[in-house]
Amino acid sequence: MEFIVWLIVAALTVIPMFKLLPHFSVNKNWAFAGIIPLGALVLLWVMAMKLQELEQR
Numbered sequence: 001m002e003f004i005v006w007l008i009v010a011a012l013t014v015i016p017m018f019k020l021l022p023h024f025s026v027n028k029n030w031a032f033a034g035i036i037p038l039g040a041l042v043l044l045w046v047m048a049m050k051l052q053e054l055e056q057r
Contacts, residue, residue, distance in 0.1 A: 010035045017043060024050040 017031035017040075024047045033039030 013040050020047065026050070 013034040014031050017034045018028050021028050021031055021043070026043075026046060030043065034043055
């Protein structure tokens with residue numbers, strides 16, 4: 001049962017990352033790092049830094 005919950009959470013993390021990462025000039029294959037909780041935090045941090053960089057221009 002826990003494995004099914006983990007799969008659902010992983011899918012809910014990876015699928016949106018596939019669509020968001022190319023907008024921030026990051027390869028969409030990095031979305032698989034979102035399977036690991038720390039990987040999702042790192043991806044969110046990278047997207048935030050890229051957004052700050054885009055706002056400064």
